[in-house]
Amino acid sequence: MKKYNLFIGGEEVTPASGNWFDTENPYTAETWAQIPNGNADDVDKAAAAAHHALHNGTWAEMTPTERGAVLRRIGDVIAERAEQLAEVEVLDNGKLFSEMSGQLTYLPQWFYYYGGLADKIEGTVVPVDKKGYFLYTQRQPKGVVGIITPWNSPLLLLAWKLAPALAAGCTVVIKPSEFTSASTLELAALLGDAGVPPGVVNVVTGYGREVGAPLVEHPLISKVSFTGSDQTGRHINVAAADKLKHVSLELGGKSPNVVFDDADLEAAVNGVISGIFAATGQTCIAGSRLLVQETIHDEFVERLVALARTARMGDPMEESTDIGPVTTAAQYDKVLDYIDIAKKEGATVALGGRAADRPECGRGRFVEPTILTNVRNDMRIAQEEVFGPVLSVIPFADEADAVAIANDVRFGLGAGVWTSDIARAFRVSNRIASGTVWVNTYRAVSYMAPFGGMKDSGIGRENGLHAIDEFLETKSVWINTGAPSTSPFVMR
Known part of the structure; x- marks a missing residue:
């Protein structure tokens, strides 16, 4: 030792x-x-x-x-x-x-x-x-x-x-x-x-x-x-x-990942997964709020759950592992507590929602990749930073509704926008109150790119x-x- x-x-x-x-x-x-x-x-x-x-x-x-x-x-x-x-x-x-x-x-x-x-x-x-x-x-x-x-x-x-x-x-x-x-x-x-x-x-x-x-x-x-x-x-x-x-x-952050119905859905699903389940969700820029347009909500959630279900948990030193353990005991308890709070608030567990007990998890503190639907933006699960592999799915009607929901939170660190309309990409990026906005990508950083937050x-x-x-x-x-x-x- x-x-x-x-x-x-x-x-x-x-x-x-x-x-x-x-x-x-x-x-x-x-x-x-x-x-x-x-x-x-x-x-x-x-x-x-x-x-x-x-x-x-x-x-x-x-x-x-x-x-x-x-x-x-x-x-x-x-x-x-x-x-x-x-x-x-x-x-x-x-x-x-x-x-x-x-x-x-x-x-x-x-x-x-x-x-x-x-x-x-x-x-x-x-x-x-x-x-x-x-x-x-x-x-x-x-x-x-x-x-x-x-x-x-x-x-x-x-x-x-x-x-x-x-x-x-x-x-x-x-x-x-x-x-x-x-x-x-x-x-x-x-x-x-x-x-x-x-x-x-x-x-x-x-x-x-x-x-x-x-x-x-x-x-x-x-x-x-x-x-x-x-x-x-x-x-x-x-x-x-x-x-x-x-x-x-x-x-901290409570970053919105906004998916419009004209987005490349395969790319958006990959980006949303990366935004919340990479690093076990233990990142300040985690895209923990998925805002998805109502017209594609059900299809997108189905694709999202299917891909997230394939995530491999286990030894973080193994190249095949996708999701590692939660770092601290206190954080592990906090993540599970927030999932319970979300259920009591009326959220539906579309995937996960519990501690992982897979054999490959050994003695580590793992939480199953969790996707919650029927989430309203005024719920605690949508307003407070969880810092774990927990995604809240919130539907929106149109561009104005998406921006309003995205900004209706006290944080402003990161945000994602998924669309094939370049004019919309500029408009929405300009209107979201966030220190960084990623368009058709997520969680990219560079020593050249200024990084920091607005609001809290x-x-x-x-x-x-x-x-x-x-x-x-x-x-x-x-x-x-x-x-x-x-x-x-x-x-x-």
Whole structure:
């Protein structure tokens, strides 16, 4: 059994508490590693290390071009260890190896992209309206960033924050989910090989109360970047606001997947299945609300159930497996509770609707792929994030009805539109209140594409050119080139 340590100041460090906790393989239900149980003392040490690295030594003295080279080397290191890191993620969160391997193989692109962007951060010369002055702006790092990541795709979602933060010149303290900390600690141990100076990246593992809260409130942390539930995001936003810290929050979703009667039904069925059952539905962009036009409702549901019924559950390391276990015991109970709530609200179970007891599921926590019909959009199952393999089917009459239902939810992270009418695709995409809309596809992401939510789905954007702005401050510099001295009591 592997026993990990914290990563602070470029070194592996034992936790101040002297305690570790077990991390469990969701498929075998067996402990496979021990994670350090950090606390506020560890956060303080990590924040101090990050603050020192920001203002002193190698990282502080690097040119933007040199920082960019470091980021590209991080990409190289990840590419060399992609399979190993993917295996660790599967052990920790139970997602399919095929999915995690794909993520880790793609992951270096974030560091290559932002490595190239590091020396493209430019200020401006402002043609100021006052004679005798030269005015220019600089873009400078916000400071030490607290990064808090979730358990569903630990390293991918870390890269979305870490790469632009480092490109901006910031230093970081990372708090991964207590359920999936191992891969982040594995990555941190590799960063020295990429030339990352000590203290630039620090990892403190543990629970929210003991590590997350002290990290958000620490006086040396200038910004908090968080991905997780909207409930936790609200608490972080309040705590950060009290200290006047910057935040970016990528929170939950209840994404509509809208299928019109002129869509390619085979492609739409595949897209809907991918949107909700890939990753066992444990993704913030899960297309958990299927809005299907009344004229094709019955045929579409029949096709959907037929395809979903073929999904193979089992060992996530097996290439033939389509759906893996639910990652945590609490999440497993939550998913089953929501299915029960939906039944009591009047929903009909067209498929699944219970825990899976197939032999191939072993001792893992599996939920049968579940499709619910007769769902109204005002039901809890249609309004609240389940984060599991549960699809709610809601009929709509026409385009206006579809848009109204799609927007009648407090979230706005992702949405899908399936139609062969290109004009409709533009109209509906424009009217749906969502940070991302996919047309005739679903669940595609890129380091180039800005990602984030509207409404209760968050604040700020990750990925693309916009992401680096989340980690930069703009400074104005005035230089007197000959303006005459005037009364000290009058604004110049």
